[in-house]
Amino acid sequence: MKQFVTVLKFELNNYFKNKSFMLTTILLAVLMVGVIVVPTFIPGLLKEDTSGKKQDTQIQEEAEESESLGIFVDTGEVQDVDSLLSSMPYQWKTYEDENSIKEAVKANEIEGGFILHSASEVTYVVNNLAVEDRLSEEFSSALAAHEKRAYLMGKGLTAEEAAAADMVNINLEPEILGKNSVRNYAYTYALVFIIYFLILFYGQMIAVSVTTEKSNRAIEILVTSVNPNSLIFGKVLAGAIAGVLQMVLIVGSGFAAYGAFKDAWGGGLDFLFNIPGRVLAAYAVFGTLSYLLYAFIYGTLGALVSKTEDISKSSTPITIVYVASFLVAMLGLTNTDSLMVKVASYIPFTSGNAMFIRVSMGSVGAWEIILSGLILLLSCIVTGIFAAKLFRFGTLHYGNPLKFTKALKSVKEQQ
Numbered sequence: 001m002k003q004f005v006t007v008l009k010f011e012l013n014n015y016f017k018n019k020s021f022m023l024t025t026i027l028l029a030v031l032m033v034g035v036i037v038v039p040t041f042i043p044g045l046l047k048e049d050t051s052g053k054k055q056d057t058q059i060q061e062e063a064e065e066s067e068s069l070g071i072f073v074d075t076g077e078v079q080d081v082d083s084l085l086s087s088m089p090y091q092w093k094t095y096e097d098e099n100s101i102k103e104a105v106k107a108n109e110i111e112g113g114f115i116l117h118s119a120s121e122v123t124y125v126v127n128n129l130a131v132e133d134r135l136s137e138e139f140s141s142a143l144a145a146h147e148k149r150a151y152l153m154g155k156g157l158t159a160e161e162a163a164a165a166d167m168v169n170i171n172l173e174p175e176i177l178g179k180n181s182v183r184n185y186a187y188t189y190a191l192v193f194i195i196y197f198l199i200l201f202y203g204q205m206i207a208v209s210v211t212t213e214k215s216n217r218a219i220e221i222l223v224t225s226v227n228p229n230s231l232i233f234g235k236v237l238a239g240a241i242a243g244v245l246q247m248v249l250i251v252g253s254g255f256a257a258y259g260a261f262k263d264a265w266g267g268g269l270d271f272l273f274n275i276p277g278r279v280l281a282a283y284a285v286f287g288t289l290s291y292l293l294y295a296f297i298y299g300t301l302g303a304l305v306s307k308t309e310d311i312s313k314s315s316t317p318i319t320i321v322y323v324a325s326f327l328v329a330m331l332g333l334t335n336t337d338s339l340m341v342k343v344a345s346y347i348p349f350t351s352g353n354a355m356f357i358r359v360s361m362g363s364v365g366a367w368e369i370i371l372s373g374l375i376l377l378l379s380c381i382v383t384g385i386f387a388a389k390l391f392r393f394g395t396l397h398y399g400n401p402l403k404f405t406k407a408l409k410s411v412k413e414q415q
Helices: 001-015 021-040 050-066 083-088 098-106 134-154 160-166 181-215 218-225 230-260 277-304 308-332 337-346 348-361 368-394 404-414
Strands: 068-073 091-094 112-114 122-125
Touching: 001 021, 001 230, 021 230, 050 308, 068 098, 083 134, 083 308, 098 122, 112 134, 122 134, 181 230, 181 277, 181 308, 181 348, 230 277, 230 368, 277 308, 277 348, 277 368, 308 337, 308 348, 337 348, 348 368
Parallel strands: 068 091, 068 112
Antiparallel strands: 112 122
16 A cells, blocks of 8 residues: 555656646636636627617518529419518519529529429529528428418418418427436536546556656566556556546636626526536546546556557557447437447446436436446456556566557466
8 A cells, every 4th residue: 555655646746747737737727717707808798689689680681681582483273472472581583484593593693493383392493502591491381381371261261360370389398307408418518528538638648657667667667666556556546636636627617717707697608517416426436437447458558568659559449449438428418218328338438428428318227327337346446457467567578569468368377
């Protein structure tokens, strides 16, 4: 235990004496505070400006009225075309045949054209079709409403009665018995992304630290005079503590700033900062254990290479595994009850993200959370033990990068 504490203190001291580490922490914390505080001092930025909304609406209406569209009616099914066109606030031009309207569109005389083949078949003529084309959607809705009114009037209803049939408003009020996934999406995504950054960034830092000591032969003295368990656990936990403290300071400064200026924001950032305690507790447990699991592996991989430039190649497989875990988490944000997410919440390499997302955005039983947490904790302990054995063997190996499977096989043979 004494050796472990000594290694832990030494590694932490290296982090906190690192100027780039401290400078990055301070700058990001100040930036986080600035993003929240500065907008509150800009007049009108966070206040609701009704006059501005009216002005924007007026500009939009004027823009719509200035757009020119064309129409060619090649059917007798659609009656009272003028009434149809009047329901859409554009400048309309009528054409006598298809070629005329296509030529007008091609010459940019009109924004687009509609050729009515029947009451339900329409050709939309346009030069370049946008991903979201509002003109075609508006015309389809207007034509459907027009034909509906015509049908109702044909059944004996007056024009007013037919128009009233389209004015039915449905008031739908959701009663949520579980979680509101829409409201929880933003902070869940942000928290998952923080763990993603911690694992990939600090995992590489731990690997680089081990490889650097190995390349300058300092690791030989350490591994022969210090218990490998104390060495690997000290390095990994130091990286974990440094990373967590850095994120707590950065994110915590954001929480503190928003707490002080919440009234100025009018609760506008509650979707990011109003996080339930149960969700934060699950995040702390599963995020920390997942981080430790990958950190042990990165530390071991750092011991299997002799040059820092070989780290990226050596760590690529485990990086791909975690990126896959992150992608599973992204898919789980849209459907927490999918079989893939449920299975992933019990696999150690993916449970850190998957189970947290289920807790944050879905309904999950307490026994499932406990079982997943125990599996992840046991996996961390087992990985740490194997990491210590591989660490001692790898640090004494020089030359070409040592494959993980070969190192594991050699350790088993020595036992």
